[in-house]
Amino acid sequence: MSDVIEESIVQILDGKFLDDSDDLCDFTLSEQNEAIESRGIQPSASSSYVPICQKTVTYIVAAVLINEDNEILMIQESKSSCNGKWYLPAGRVEPNENLIDAVKREVLEETGLFMEAKTLIMVECASGSWFRFVMTGNVIGGKLKTIEQADDESLQASWIKNIEQLELRSSDILPLIQRCKDYKNNQADSWHLSLLPSVKSRSKLYLRLVTCIKKKSTNRMHVLVSEKTTLHLPICEINPSRNLHSTLHKFMVEIFGEDVAQHRPHGLLSVEFSDGDGGDGVCFTLLVSFRPPLEDVPIKGKYIWHELTQNNADLISSRLPKNMTIPLNVVR
Known part of the structure; x- marks a missing residue:
């Protein structure tokens, strides 16, 4: 079974989806609500929540070209x-x-240009039911929309040198633009590889963890594995009424207890998105690392540490530095 974990790591680092099913979820919304109710608190989301595009969940795409x-x-x-x-x-x-089809459609409708998507540069979430996927790429054709072609989609499109001279609908796009500029200007240095969402049927909103830690006695890297059912990387359901920081914290407490050791979420390794076939869900794979050694991080639930092969350990180590994963930002 250790081969399954190693192959899972390889697939994720290649930006591919995992061939797993929804029943592998280790911490469902129902279980989260039970934990909340046990403390006398009323849950903020129904255990029966189902993501339905443009009804119970909002997905936004944006292009920085x-x-x-x-x-x-x-x-x-x-x-x-x-x-x-x-x-x-x-x-x-x-x-x-x-x-990918959505961002290409929006670019064509609003600018008159055809876009080839190359990579995500950021994912944002305002709650567990609002997500914005920001992508960049290349213009491969079309004709820039002029004011004479104004319609309900936009009045016109233009290539702008100095954004600060415009009256913006919102300044929330400024960090996205800067992120893309940094990515374009520094690809020769250490930056994340191109990563686009993979199409994978998901009926719920999920957060999967690649949690790594080093063992002091051997200096070998390990990843956390769930053994609640078949061995798999830990995965939990995202609370649609809370932000992802809250979901991550509750999941870590479920695994390691209230005194969970110091750890750091780095960013996304993969994004799996349904396109209506089998549900309107999504699954984010988040890279997390512990600062203390394995010997100092006790596990509370049905989880174990799996020692990685040196090759996969090196691959994960290469994703730990800044800018080597896709940022997952919580917007308040």
């Missing part, structure tokens, strides 16, 4: 609430639509 002159592709809004203001090409994912 930069040309050879270091200009940003921007659109002028036509919506009455922000008419005339500028923003990145962005919009809601439609039912039965995957994320």
